[in-house]
Amino acid sequence: MAPLADLYQVSMAYGHWRAGRHRAPAAAELFFRRPPFRGSFALGAGLAEGLRGLRAFRFSAADVAYxxxxxxxxxxxxxxxxxxxxxxxEVTVTAIPEGSVVFARVPFLQVKGPLLVVQLLETTLLCLINYASLVATNAARFRLLAGPDMKLIEMGLRRAQGPDGALSASKYSYIGGFDCTSNILAGKLYGIPVRGTIAHSFIMSFRCLEEVQPRELPPRAGGDPVDLADLAVSWLQQVCDLLQTPPSKANQGELAAFVSYAVTFPCDFQGLLDTYCVRRSGLPNFCAVALALHQLGYQAIGVRLDSGDLAQQSKEIRGVFQACGAHFQVPWFGTIPIAVSNDISEQSLEQFRREGSEIDMIGIGTHLVTCPLQPSLGCVYKLVEVNGSPCLKLTEDEEKMTIPGMKAIYRLYDAAGHPFMDLMALEEEPSPSAGQELGIRVLGQLEETTKVIPTTVEPLHRTYFRDGQVCEALPSLPEVRTHAQASLNLLSPAHRRLHEPQPYPV
Amino acid sequence: MAPLADLYQVSMAYGHWRAGRHRAPAAAELFFRRPPFRGSFALGAGLAEGLRGLRAFRFSAADVAYxxxxxxxxxxxxxxxxxxxxxxxEVTVTAIPEGSVVFARVPFLQVKGPLLVVQLLETTLLCLINYASLVATNAARFRLLAGPDMKLIEMGLRRAQGPDGALSASKYSYIGGFDCTSNILAGKLYGIPVRGTIAHSFIMSFRCLEEVQPRELPPRAGGDPVDLADLAVSWLQQVCDLLQTPPSKANQGELAAFVSYAVTFPCDFQGLLDTYCVRRSGLPNFCAVALALHQLGYQAIGVRLDSGDLAQQSKEIRGVFQACGAHFQVPWFGTIPIAVSNDISEQSLEQFRREGSEIDMIGIGTHLVTCPLQPSLGCVYKLVEVNGSPCLKLTEDEEKMTIPGMKAIYRLYDAAGHPFMDLMALEEEPSPSAGQELGIRVLGQLEETTKVIPTTVEPLHRTYFRDGQVCEALPSLPEVRTHAQASLNLLSPAHRRLHEPQPYPV
Structure with missing residues (x-):
């Protein structure tokens, strides 16, 4: 593949080449100016892919001809x-490890090398890191809102920017804290757990029980096969009596679909409850089939709701499951996992928490992969040094100012183990030490000097790329995911807050 | 590549297979429920890629093993x-031609074939059509706002969902009415015109005129090379006198960068004006270099602004160009194209129009490729018929209801040539004729019957895929782009309006 680049980068490269400056030593930094989603932090992601892009960086004969x-x-x-x-x-790259919490204006990638190459790498690195970090951050926010025990499934394949965007979404959602994806290809390529349920189209493709075929299922412990459709019909009567709802309102096509699915996946039966009326059709039909399965020794694995007031319905459904469990003496029935989907956003999760819910699993698509709260992270890649001289951009727009020179970056931790500040020092300045008082200036209030005493000091950057090769072992995807959760857990509650967080000083 | 599919589709496929229904004849339709961006229409796009996905649809041995x-x-x-x-x-696909205006709830793709395959194709088709149509529609809205003469450049490579998302963005922005892209790879792969300018990093990489090398340029008509740096310095004095601004405020690094670029690209010189102060540095430096070039017979091609109040500044810059043109008797100077960028949105374009501007060219990135107004089109793919029986989903959520059965779709035009209604009829109903009165019902007001007399009737769908092959010649990208503009131009002003448009009846 040709390098990902905007045309002006090649024009400017020619400018540098003509001026004999193409091999001038240069340094650039990649950072974002404002934290995404009005929070205080982002998760840095895309490093491994960025390094792969570096290794593959090359213009083919066809690229040059074009x-x-x-x-x-x-x-x-x-x-x-x-x-x-x-x-x-000839390029060297240092970076914060993938999956780390990163803050605004702190470079999470530094690139050194010949000016022309450093500049041509800009778009490749931005393109591979921007969306990766954005979606990982978005996923982390969902994880923080949902709490550690909720199962979160990424379901954005059909809403992403094409196949490749969808794969990135699956991978970086997983890093950000999701448990699994519905995208088969992401599972195959990255080893992310895949998980599926059942769709309305399957339910709607059945009209009546006569269409179900085969309908016989042997008991789990062995023995003669039993007609599951007949068994479900008799259970439906009992369930409807218990729930005081007329069996005639339970849709026959839906019952047929559930029976067919149960015969096909007796150990993995799950129901989608809202193709027709949840209370009078989906729920009685599901309970009837699940109880019929139970009679044969099988256990249903869950239900899904895809419309309406999800929190409220989950509580009603839990009540029905508990009532059935008690009445028919099936203890596991009360704890059947309830999954929800349908345009789930951060607001939805806040609502679930506020109103209480009995939801065990959440499928998130659009709001995860398209990040509607902020569909672009806005990372920038800025030259900070050429030929040993720091570069400074002084515009009328203060936020767009660049901080010149190559920097060493340290994260300072307080006595409770929370990071309280990222410190940027010029490379030639002495490195800070734990327990020693430091004079610092906070960005945005540069006239004042403050003193801080960190309990621990962590140098943030490692060298990942040198001499054309990746020179530090890259962690596996699950390792990055674990690191991300650890990095998030270190944050103090004031910085972890998703709305109006305390700004993190830099 | 493995088919793009969510896991539940394969589970359900097994359900159909076990039930012996996998080869039942089925039909599905792809449509969106609400028009995007609160407008009345979308541009249908992604058909050619969807058809390619169909032709490649196959599970490899490795896919099956996974x-x-x-x-x-x-x-x-x-x-x-x-x-x-x-x-x-065994699949047949009919569709509205790519680039056509499409309306909510009107299927723009119909798929017929064996149930199992029709269902497995859902995610492939949604994934390839959703984002394509969304970004084409977004681009079309920018084009409608900007008017036909404005040059529009897509610059979203670094903000898209990775490389593939960026390529889709370039392609479908072009279909929607953009003129060119900054993405080299999109130019190479799709033949879209590419266009580049100059970046702040190039300007910032210079500190003083001594760094410029080479600095000599022969006159265009031939003759001895001239030191362009010296020439520019003398012009700078004259320009500063005219503009009444001190030459000492003109940044020397910026002047050096402009001179270097001009020596390198004498026929394509352009300036980026806002690295330092536009009025006292960028503009005098640019004019000085452009006038020096003019003295040697070359003509500058433009300037770009990337911060501040773009409309206001464009007027000031135009004034300066005209003043220079008049004072130094360089007629073309007054019409040097002014390009702008920096987070341009629909609001920006409305502001430019409201306040007036002298902008000739607009570069749009984030707001084009991420569609922040609505980052997902929300197309759905619904089974409408299985085994000859129509499928109906009756939920409590009226908007999520599906209209059963295979439909023929006609666009009805009024005497002025504007489409005024899309008509869906069951396949067995007689087709409408031009000039004949039709009894119709409008979705959302199904109880009432209305009568309409169309002046022209256009059947919307063509058969694009049959027997595993694309069976209709697919237009080239520029042809699709032309068709899209023609389709938009037919819209009546009430439907073309981007805000609170008159709803289009279906």
Whole structure:
């Protein structure tokens, strides 16, 4: 694949080359200016893919021919020959480990190398890190809201920016704290647990019990097969008596679909309750089939709701499950997992928490993968040093100012183990030590000097790429996921808060 | 690549297979329930890629092995053997031509074939069509707001959902009416015109004129090379006199960067004005270099602004260009194209129009590719017929109801040539004719019957896929783009309006 680059980067590369500055030593930093989603933090992600992009960085003969066709004809031929020789073998990259909590204006990636290559890498790195970090952060927020015990499923395949966007969404949602994905390809490629339920289309494809075939199921412990449809019909009568709802209101196509699914997956039976009326059809039909299965020694694994007031309905459903469990003496019935989906957002999770719910599992698609609260992280990649001189951009727009020079970055922890500040020091300044008083200035209040005494000091960056190769072992996806949760858990509650958090000083 | 599918589709496929219903003739429709961005319409896009996905639809041996590892162990082995034989050779697809205006609830794709395959195709088609149509629609809205003469550049590579999302964004923005992209790879793969400017990092990489090398440029008409830096310095003095601004405020690094770029691209010189102060540095430096170039017979091609009040500044800049053009007798100087960028949204374009501006070209990234007004189109794919029986979903949520049965779809035009209604009729109903009175019911007001007399009737769907092959010649990307603009131009002003449009009846 040709390097991901915007055309102006190649034009400017020619400018540097013509000026003989293409090999000038340069350094750039990648950071975001404002934390996403009005929180205080982001999760840094996309590093492994960024490093892969670096290793593959190269213009093929076809790429060069294409560039020659679109750039001005005045360009010197030797420049194109030079482009064809480029790679990232002289580039060094340091970064915060993937999955770490990162804060605004603190570089989470630093790139050093020849000016021309450092500049050409801009879009590759931004493209691979921006969305990765955004969706990992979004997933982490859902995880913080849902609490550690809720099962979270990523279901965004059909809502992402095409197949590749969907795969990124699955991977980085997992890093951010989701448990599994519905996307088969993501499971296959990345080893993320995959999980599926049942769809309205399956339910709707049945009209009546006569369509169910086969309908016989042997008991789990062995023995003669039993007609599950007949068994379910007799249970439906009992369930309807208990729930005081007329059996005639239970949709026959839905019952047929449940029976068919149960015969097919007796150990993994689950129901989707809201194709027709939940209370008078979905719920009685599900209970009837689940109780019929129970009679044969099988246990249903869950239900899903995809419309209406999910928190309220989950409580009603839990009540019905408990009533059935007690009445028919089936203890596990009261704890059948309840899954919900349907346009779940942070607001939905807050509502579930406020109103209480009996939800065990949440499937999130659109609001996870498209990040509607802020669909782009807005990372930038800025030159901070060329030929040993720091670069400074002084515009009228203070937020767009760049802090010049290569920096060493330290995270300072307080006595309770919470990080309270990220410290950027020029590389030549002495490194801070635990327990020693430091004079610092906080960004945004540069005129004042403050003193702090950190209990622990952690240098944040490691060198990941040198001499064209990844030089630090990269953790596996589950390891990154574990690191992300650990990094989030260290945050003090004031910084972890998702709304109006205390700003994190830098 | 394995088919794009959610796990539950394969589980349900097994259900159908076990029940012997996998080959039952079925039909599904793809549509959206609400028009995006609170407008009245969308542009249907992604058809060509969807058809490519159909042709490639197949489970490899590795895919099947993976599915076997994640699905319940109770599944019959013969099902996996069957999966390995599947393809789309028995599927027929009809659709509205790519790039057409489409309305809510009108299917823009209909799929017929064996139930199991029709259902497995759901996610593939949704994933390829949802984002494509969303971004094409978003681009079309920008085009409608900007008017036909504004140059629009897509610059979203670094803000999209990874490389593939960015390529989709470039392609479908082009279909929606953009002129070009900054993404080199999109240019190379799709033949979309690419266009680049110059970045702050290039400007910032220079400190002083001494760094510029080479600095000599021969006049366009031939002759001895001239030191462009010296020439620019002398012009800077004259420009500063005219603009009454002190030459000492013009940043020397910026001047150096402009001179270097001009020597490198004498026929394509452009300036980025806002690295330092626009009025006292960027503008005088640009004018000085452009006038120096002019003296040698070259013409600058434009400037770009990336911060501040863009509309207001564009007017000031135009004033300066006109003043320079008049004072130094350089007629083309007054019309140098002004490009702007920096987080441009629909609101920005409305503001430009309201306040007036001298902007000729707009670069749009984040707000184009991430569609923050609505980051997902929410297309759905619903079974409408199985085994000849229509499928109906009757939930408590009226908007989620499905209209059963296979439909023929006609667009009805009024005497002025504007489409005024899309008509869905069951396939067995007689087709409407131009000039004949029709009794119709409007969705949402089903109890009333209305009469309409269309001047023209257009059947909307064509058959694109049959017997495993694309059976209708697919138009080229520029042809689709032209069709999209024609389709938009037919819309009556009431439907074309981007805010509170008149709802389009269906």
């Amino acid at each position: 560039l020659r066709s679109v750039l001005p004809s005045t360009i010197d031929d030797a420049f194109f020959d030079y482009l064809a020789t480029l790679d990232a073998s | 599915l076997r590892s994640v699905l319940p162990s109770t599944i019959d082995d013969a099902f996996f053997d069957y999966l390995a034989t599947l393809d789309a050779s």
